[in-house]
Amino acid sequence: MRVAVFGAGYVGLVTGACFAELGHHVVVRDVLTEKIDALRQGEVPIHEEGLAELLEKNRERLSFTTEVEEALSEADVVYVAVGTPPTHSGDADLTAVWTVIDELPRVARRIVLAMKSTVPVGTGRAVRHRLGERGLENVGYVSNPEFTAEGTAVNDFLNPDRIVIGSFDPADGDVVAELHKDIDAPILRSDVNSAEMIKLAANAFLMTRISFINEIANVCEATGADVVKVAEGVGLDRRLGPHFLRAGIGYGGSCFPKDSLALKQLASNSGYHFQLLAAVIEVNELQKRRVVGKLERRLGSLRGKRIALLGLAFKPGTDDMREAPSLVLAGRLQAEGAEVSAWDPVADPTGQLDGVAIAGSALEALEGADAAVIVTEWPELRDLDWAEAGARMRNRLVVDGRNMLDPATLRAHGFEYEGIGRAVN
Ligand SMILES: NC(=O)c1ccc[n+]([C@@H]2O[C@H](COP(=O)([O-])OP(=O)(O)OC[C@H]3O[C@@H](n4cnc5c(N)ncnc54)[C@H](O)[C@@H]3O)[C@@H](O)[C@H]2O)c1
Numbered sequence: 001m002r003v004a005v006f007g008a009g010y011v012g013l014v015t016g017a018c019f020a021e022l023g024h025h026v027v028v029r030d031v032l033t034e035k036i037d038a039l040r041q042g043e044v045p046i047h048e049e050g051l052a053e054l055l056e057k058n059r060e061r062l063s064f065t066t067e068v069e070e071a072l073s074e075a076d077v078v079y080v081a082v083g084t085p086p087t088h089s090g091d092a093d094l095t096a097v098w099t100v101i102d103e104l105p106r107v108a109r110r111i112v113l114a115m116k117s118t119v120p121v122g123t124g125r126a127v128r129h130r131l132g133e134r135g136l137e138n139v140g141y142v143s144n145p146e147f148t149a150e151g152t153a154v155n156d157f158l159n160p161d162r163i164v165i166g167s168f169d170p171a172d173g174d175v176v177a178e179l180h181k182d183i184d185a186p187i188l189r190s191d192v193n194s195a196e197m198i199k200l201a202a203n204a205f206l207m208t209r210i211s212f213i214n215e216i217a218n219v220c221e222a223t224g225a226d227v228v229k230v231a232e233g234v235g236l237d238r239r240l241g242p243h244f245l246r247a248g249i250g251y252g253g254s255c256f257p258k259d260s261l262a263l264k265q266l267a268s269n270s271g272y273h274f275q276l277l278a279a280v281i282e283v284n285e286l287q288k289r290r291v292v293g294k295l296e297r298r299l300g301s302l303r304g305k306r307i308a309l310l311g312l313a314f315k316p317g318t319d320d321m322r323e324a325p326s327l328v329l330a331g332r333l334q335a336e337g338a339e340v341s342a343w344d345p346v347a348d349p350t351g352q353l354d355g356v357a358i359a360g361s362a363l364e365a366l367e368g369a370d371a372a373v374i375v376t377e378w379p380e381l382r383d384l385d386w387a388e389a390g391a392r393m394r395n396r397l398v399v400d401g402r403n404m405l406d407p408a409t410l411r412a413h414g415f416e417y418e419g420i421g422r423a424v425n
Contacts, residue, residue, distance in 0.1 A: 001025075001179055004075035006100045008035050008064065010046055010153065010254070010320065011116055011146050012081035017051055018157040020058035022182050027063050029071035039064040047319035047346045050154040068103050072111070077179060078104070081116040081146075090261035091269070092120050101130055104139065112140040112172045118199055118259055119143075120266045124192035128168060140172030143192045145199035150253065151317025160185045166195025200263040204277055207260050209244035210251050211283035217247035217421025218290070227421030228403055247421045249329070249375065249401035250287035252314035254322035257284075288328045292336060294399050294418055295371055303337030306394065308369040310362055311376025312344035312353075319346040325401070326375045330356050341365045345378055363392060370395040377402040386413045 001024045005016040008030035016028040030036050035045055042059075044052045055062060065071055072078065082096035097117055104113070113131075115124065124143050131139050143166035148156035163180050165187060167173035177187055190198070217227040227247045235242030251257070260281050267274040292302070299305050314324035321327065326342070330353050333340050341357040342349065343365035349358055359365035362381065366372055366389050374381055382404060390396045396415040398405065403419045410417040 001076045001175075002074045003027075003077050003079060003179065004029060004071040005079045005081055006030075006071070007079075007081035007083070007096075007117070008032075008039060008045075009081065009083060010048065010150055010318075011148070012079070013039075013044070013046065013055070014048065014051060014148060014153045014157055015079055015081055015116060015146070016062060017054040017058065018154065019179065020061040021054055021158070022179075023061070024179065025061050025074075027065055027071045027075070029065050029068065031066065033066055036064045036066050047317075048153055049151060049317055054154060069105060072105060072107065075111055077112045077114055077175060079114050079116050079144075084117045084119055084258075084262075086258040086261050090265040092118070092258070092262040094119065094123065097123070097127075098130075101127055102134075104131075104134075104136060106136065107138070110138045110140065112142055112175045114142045114144045114176050116144060116146045118145065118203075118255065118262075119196060120262055121193050121196040121200070124166070124168075124196060128192075140167070140169055140175070141192065142167045142172050142176045143195035144176050145195060147199070147202065150320055151315055158183060163187045164190065164195050164198050166190045166192040166198075168192060200259060200266070203256060203259045204263050204280070206244050207251060207256050207284070208276065208280050210246075210248075211280040211287070213245045213247045214250065214287045214420070215283055218287075220247075220421040224423055225421075226423050228419075230421075247403060248287075249291055249325050249420065250284040252288075252323040252325045252327075254314075254320055257281075257323040288325045289332060290420075291329060291373055291399055291401055292332050295333075295338075295373070295397075296336075298397055298416060298418070299370055299395070301337070302333060304339070305337075305370040306339045306341065306368055307333050308359075308365040308372045309333075309340060309342040309356075309375050310365065310372055310381055311374065311378050312342055312349050313347040313376050316376055316378045319344075319348065321347050321349060321352060324375075327352065329373065329375060341367075341369065344376065345380055363389060367392050369393045371397040371399060374398065374400045374402050374404060377404040381405070386410060386415070390414055 003019050003026045005012045005028045008028050016026045020026045084092045087093045165173045220227040231245040235245050264277050312326040343359045343362045390413050400419040407417045
């Protein structure tokens with residue numbers, strides 16, 4: 001089949017590459033000329049495992065353009081994968097989505113518009129109305145939300161837990177189902193509103209688990225239990241399962257924070273106060289800041305102290321720093337008067353971390369530091385030469401914001417070690 005993908009970002013590129021891998025012909029369209037030029041020259045603008053290889057392998061079936069007409073000339077399905085960032089009120093900003101809808105030219109044949117961007121419930125209905133106003137009755141509409149996670153997106157796309165297809169007209173849903181026919185996964189067909197809600201509810205549930213285990217971690221700290229063991233024991237219960245029960249310094253990224261706000265706002269706009277979700281968001285905000293308290297308890301005032309942030313991306317396997325805990329932490333530490341150094345193996349913090357000394361290696365970031373904070377669980381940090389790290393630091397203190405290091409090993413190297421929700425001694 002022939003697919004046009006609007007948006008060459010984290011989702012659009014993975015979608016385009018994976019559909020090409022499934023044998024479809026794909027044109028990816030973006031408004032950023034430099035991005036499209038780079039892609040045409042074989043450069044991949046983001047760090048995502050397996051993406052570069054997939055784009056290269058399927059280059060015969062993939063092309064890139066800035067032109068709407070070129071993208072649409074032969075398309076059977078038009079995917080929308082543009083950004084939907086939060087507005088000041090927390091609602092999703094649908095400006096880019098509406099631009100795509102309004103740019104769609106009249107075409108004689110039937111095409112299906114498939115929404116991959118995460119949008120509030122009711123968006124499909126509004127888009128259907130707008131298409132009708134523009135006389136584009138032969139454009140079908142399908143909600144086909146994306147559940148991939150950055151860092152494992154290619155694998156998630158090709159081996160999903162489920163494919164959700166919400167449509168007004170079942171025949172349009174059939175077209176999108178046909179696109180996925182070589183993927184071995186259950187297909188859930190529904191109305192458009194429910195498909196939109198499945199995406200928001202799934203993300204909210206995952207965030208609820210994270211904030212839940214983070215609060216359990218905080219109580220573990222107060223009572224002398226170890227949240228790593230607690231999570232293991234809880235997760236072995238088949239009714240609960242082990243996923244998203246890792247305590248840490250809170251979630252970030254381009255999806256969870258904005259999608260939780262968007263769902264909370266969507267509920268409020270509909271007259272419902274989503275109390276549980278409001279608490280999940282608040283717990284996450286407080287969790288990011290707890291590291292500062294931990295450092296102060298060990299070091300006293302942070303004024304003039306040098307703190308090394310290890311990891312800047314919101315999670316390992318990506319260069320994405322949108323809403324990363326590292327940004328909040330760096331700002332809080334600087335506000336307390338600390339000097340901050342930082343390192344990340346792939347994220348480029350240019351323009352995002354004013355006054356932070358960016359190091360070329362983890363050891364360089366630790367030079368003269370009073371404390372190291374593990375912000376992102378990059379595997380490189382587990383393998384770091386902690387003896388050498390200790391020798392370079394002014395003071396041997398590690399606050400492990402991801403509970404990824406072995407406390408006994410660190411202590412054997414003369415470090416004070418503090419995790420999240422783990423017994424201090
Ligand atoms: N990032 C993820 O892992 C993920 C996972 C699931 C769902 N989502 C959702 O998918 C959507 C896209 O997210 P992303 O992370 O890929 O965003 P992104 O910011 O990486 O990419 C969006 C791209 O769309 C382009 N764009 C803007 N207007 C356009 C237009 N009119 N035509 C063509 N391109 C246009 C931008 O230039 C940008 O390159 C969001 O709604 C997000 O919530 C993201």
